[in-house]
Amino acid sequence: MTILMVGAGSMSESLVKGWIASGIIPQTITMTNRADRGRLSELAERYGVQIIEDENVESFDIVILAMQPDGVLPYVKSQTWTKQIIISVAAHITPDEIENLSGCGAICAMPNTPVAFRTGMTGLWFGQHVSTGQKEEAKALFQRVGEVAETDEATMPFLMAAAGCSPAFFYEIVGAMTPVLAEAGFEAQQARRIIAQAMKGSAELLLQDDRPTEALIDDVAAEGGPTARGVQVLRTHELDKIMRAALSESAREA
Ligand SMILES: NC(=O)c1ccc[n+]([C@@H]2O[C@H](COP(=O)([O-])OP(=O)(O)OC[C@H]3O[C@@H](n4cnc5c(N)ncnc54)[C@H](OP(=O)(O)O)[C@@H]3O)[C@@H](O)[C@H]2O)c1
Helix, strand or coil, rough: CEEEEEEHHHHHHHHHHHHHHHHCCCCHHHECCCCCHHHHHHHHHHHCEECCCCCCCCCCCEEEECCHHHHHHHHHCCCCCCCCCECCCCCCHHHHHHHHHHHHCCCEEEECHHHHHHEEEEEEEEECCHHHHHHHHHHHHCCCEEEEECCCCHHHHHHHHHHHHHHHHHHHCCCCCHHHHHHHHHHHHHHHHHHHHHHHHHHHHCCCCCCHHHHHHHHCCCCHHHHHHHHHHHHHHHHHHHHHHHHHHHHHCC
């Protein structure tokens, strides 16, 4: 299996890093971009991938379109496609649009940057011309770097908000909590690690324990205790409304 990454920005690098960590041979991945050749050389040195300036998409099995959304359809139109699986990671592009221009099966994927550490969450929206075998191949590729959920036109914006945008929400929460620990005497970096590790452990419990979220809260928040009092502060300030508004705003068509 050969992969061409069109675009060499942060999303592209995160995927490549995760895939190589999962055992994909670096030489089977080729990266290209529009102008920044220094960036390509840097990635070749860092990961051992191949780099190319004038690519021929026909030479690859899977072509990942990892440029900004406005570049995707012009790029698809400019190339000659044969039997490639085309996977776009750009927001607000549909598989139909790519399939109409290429004649190939297309998938719109929405990964997030934790794929670099193989803890990603990727939504996959399959086009009409994607075969069962191609679906399995695409799922397996993204399962190497985390979990996968199948999406469609209605659910993709919310997957994008909940997985693609939410890392920034979590960093925002960590950023708000860190100074409280720093004021208590921890170094800022240590404060950040304490909170991040607590979040990581809580996420692990959420993934391993199927009981309702409310039951997990009850496990920690004894009545009248410090956790229950903190949770009450969050509820008084209507955190649920804040999170709902943030997710809805990120899911809204720009
Ligand atoms: N970052 C995220 O967390 C995230 C999450 C999910 C999805 N995405 C999607 O991933 C895509 C890339 O995001 P990013 O954050 O990695 O962006 P980025 O850092 O700005 O990188 C964009 C890359 O695309 C290249 N490029 C642009 N037009 C091109 C063209 N016509 N042909 C070949 N290469 C081209 C750029 O090359 P030059 O520098 O040479 O111009 C650059 O390497 C976006 O569509 C975004 O919606 C991002």
